[in-house]
Amino acid sequence: MVNRVRPLDEWVSRLSTSNPNDVAAALEVLGEALCADDEAVRERAAQLLVKELARAGSAAQGPILRLLQTSWWPPQVQLAEPALEAVLTAVARIDVDAPELDEAALLIANLYRAAPLPLSALEGALGHAKASVRRVAAGCVGRVGKAAVSLLPRLLTVLDDSESVAGAALESLGSLASAAPEVALPALFDQVSRAEGTRQYLALTSLRSLVEEGRREGKPAPELASLEPVLLKTAEDPQPPVRLEAVSLLGLGRLSSLSTVAALRKRLQDESPAVAACAAVALLRVGAPPQEAASLLAAQLASAENPDKVGAALSALEGVEPATLGRIRDTLAAAARGAKGLVAEALHELLPRNA
Structure with a gap:
């Protein structure tokens, strides 16, 4: 009742x-x-x-x-x-940093999924005088999905807006990047190169997602050499999540210069187990001798008393291409023999892919 x-x-x-x-x-x-x-x-x-x-x-x-x-x-x-x-009327009366604006973006995306609403309403909202409305519009473009790809050029115009608006736009850009890489890649490269703080981090995560998705689908990887100086700098960032994204992209881009290899070897000693594990995988991807990477991953996988280290190694290895895993097959096989439970199962699942 x-x-x-x-x-x-x-x-x-x-x-x-x-x-x-x-x-x-x-x-x-x-x-x-x-x-x-x-x-x-x-x-x-x-x-x-x-x-x-x-x-x-x-x-x-x-x-x-x-x-x-x-x-x-x-x-x-x-x-x-x-x-x-x-919704658009209501959010115009709400502060741009209010948490309920995320609810508004999700609600509008639901409305677009349920009914044939015109995209012109979202396009107009992206140019609204109120930043709160621009943030909601920017945040829901990606959630609408591929139906909103035509709005990407308009979305790019708010990447230099206030922090909240630009952040929402970057998240949407990342969600739709694989559907229109020719539009998304130049914008992501630009943001990685010149943005700072949260904006740069969001651009890094979006770029990594795009590169990884393309790799899974067998598409040629974008050329990341122009970003190498920026990635080397962000690999030293005080924030572990930023370092992780930079290190991952150095590996995915197969950037094998002496500077990159040196930076990745340094990150094997990172205080963050996740960053260290990603650095090991990146070293394998760029073709560096595998011994140091294998040693780091073996030590993490053997740290039964430290679940964070074990989890970091497994996360870094998940989804890695068979050819790269093949470079440390003996290390993975030894770790699988010494592991128990779910860790052993996960390692045994990795091994057949590079048999």
């Missing part, structure tokens, strides 16, 4: 109260209504929430965005367009 005595519009009004118990009760009732078997109840609840979301004086944008995003599926097609307008 969804009724709970009060009509649905009263429960919607309780979302704006200052009493957390009232808000929690309203969220529960309205969540049930959005998931009800009775289609009329579902539609009525959605209508009321969409109307309240767009209302100028509403103080419940956050809870409503979260509720519609998590409980309203599939959205009624006839409500998709008014819901899109309501």
Whole structure:
């Protein structure tokens, strides 16, 4: 039963109260209504929430965005367009760094999946005067999927926007990069080369994902030599996740200069087990003598008392091409013989690929 005595519009009004118990009760009732078997109840609840979301004086944008995003599926097609307008109206009144904007981006993506909404609405939102609207639009382009590839050129124009907007755009660019590498690669190269902090990290992760996906599909790897100086610099970054991305790209790009090999050998001593393991794999990929890499990976895999080291080695080895694994086949075979349980199973799964 969804009724709970009060009509649905009263429960919607309780979302704006200052009493957390009232808000929690309203969220529960309205969540049930959005998931009800009775289609009329579902539609009525959605209508009321969409109307309240767009209302100028509403103080419940956050809870409503979260509720519609998590409980309203599939959205009624006839409500998709008014819901899109309501979301964009609401987020224009929200601060650009507010966490509920992520809920808004997910909700809009759901609307595009459920109904044939025009992409022109998203394109217009990418140029909106309010940064919060630009952030939401940028964040949902990637979540819409390949249907939104045509928006990539417009998305690139917000890569130099404020931090929150640019970050959302980079995440979307990374999601769609494999569908339009000719558009994405120059932009990712540019961001890796000149961006800093979070933007550069997002560009690095997106570029690595694109290169790895292409490798799995047998596509020729993009030429990364022009990025070598930047990757060598970021391999020294104070943040382990940034170092990991740089080290991985040095290996995936087969960058085998003396400077790269020296940098990767240095990273074998990295305080982060994940970075050290990725450096070992990168050394194998660039054709360096395998002894040092094999020794590091063997030590990590034998560290039964340190699950982080074992996990780092297995993660680094997962998905590595057979030819590279073949360079340390004896090391992997010895580690498999000495391992137990899930670690032994994982290592035995790696071995046949380079038999």
